[in-house]
Amino acid sequence: MKIIHAKDYDDMSRKVANLISAQVILKPKSVLGLATGTTPIGAYKQLIDWYHKGDVDFAEVSTYNLDEYRGLSGDDPQSYRYFMNHQFFDHIDIDKDNTHVPDGTDLDVEHACKSYDQLVKDAGYVDLQLLGIGRNGHIGFNEPADAFSKGTQCVDLTPSTIEANSRLFDNPDDVPRQAYTMGVQTIMQARMIVVAATGADKAQAVHDMIEGAVTPQCPASILQLHTNCWVVADAEALSLC
Ligand code: GLP
Numbered sequence: 001m002k003i004i005h006a007k008d009y010d011d012m013s014r015k016v017a018n019l020i021s022a023q024v025i026l027k028p029k030s031v032l033g034l035a036t037g038t039t040p041i042g043a044y045k046q047l048i049d050w051y052h053k054g055d056v057d058f059a060e061v062s063t064y065n066l067d068e069y070r071g072l073s074g075d076d077p078q079s080y081r082y083f084m085n086h087q088f089f090d091h092i093d094i095d096k097d098n099t100h101v102p103d104g105t106d107l108d109v110e111h112a113c114k115s116y117d118q119l120v121k122d123a124g125y126v127d128l129q130l131l132g133i134g135r136n137g138h139i140g141f142n143e144p145a146d147a148f149s150k151g152t153q154c155v156d157l158t159p160s161t162i163e164a165n166s167r168l169f170d171n172p173d174d175v176p177r178q179a180y181t182m183g184v185q186t187i188m189q190a191r192m193i194v195v196a197a198t199g200a201d202k203a204q205a206v207h208d209m210i211e212g213a214v215t216p217q218c219p220a221s222i223l224q225l226h227t228n229c230w231v232v233a234d235a236e237a238l239s240l241c
Contacts, residue, residue, distance in 0.1 A: 001210055001224055003241075004232045009198045013042025015232045016130065016196050020047060021056040023128045028060045033187070034088075035066050035140075036080045039196045040130060042076035044088040051092045063089075064120050066131070066140035066187075069176040070112075070154055072104040078169060078176075079104055102152060102180035112180055113152040114211070118237055129190035133197050136160050137205045137218035141181035144217045146240035149183035158229070184219055193229040197237040206233055207240035 006012035020043065026032050034040070050056045064079060074081035075146040089099050100119055106112035120126070131139050136158065142149050143158050156178055157165075166172035187193070197206050209220035210231065216222075223229045 006200045016043040017046035028128045031184040032063045033126035037132040039132040048091040058094040065101040067181040068102040068104040070178040109154040117151040126190035128192045131195045141179040150185040151183045195231045197233040199235040202237045203240045
């Protein structure tokens, strides 16, 4: 793993956006794996700004998001599809047909998971996968478990993730209890991985990801085995390393 030290959230966001824009400039038909959460919002803002300045464009890019709440439609303001449209896709020249998020409205778990896996496979897997990290070391919605997941799966969210994500909902009871997530094996198939983290509440997870044992109890720890994984983090997030 290579560590890039960022001064603060804005600096982290610029550095992550730099890595993504370099990828897209070098390969206009890039397949990007994208993430939700508050961490990547600044990087998306920076990329939108550079797009408007003519520094980068997304006309040929395709994207595959990590996860989606099971049961939410893309029109639901709490869905990750809605998040991606509003935080990023609506503001750049990407062809929306080339943007993909697991289908939260498909309640047939096997069908929803298999069809998302097929889409990612047909795209030739991801060139650059952007990841945030959960406080318990989850990536996407791959929660601590007894084994690393492979393809897309439906997961029961842990109480700590429900609690962490409830800040984005008006009523904590509205946080969905299940989600579809790309599996760890698929994430590891990305040719480059960029993990973004800021803030003291991520310090333990960042420590366990970088220096801990490789274990499914900390799903992000498997990234130690990836040969092209970059962690962009601020001093607080790196304070236990
Ligand atoms: C959610 C998402 C993850 C994200 C994590 C951290 O659980 N499924 O992909 O990395 O939250 O979110 P945040 O960046 O808001 O801390």
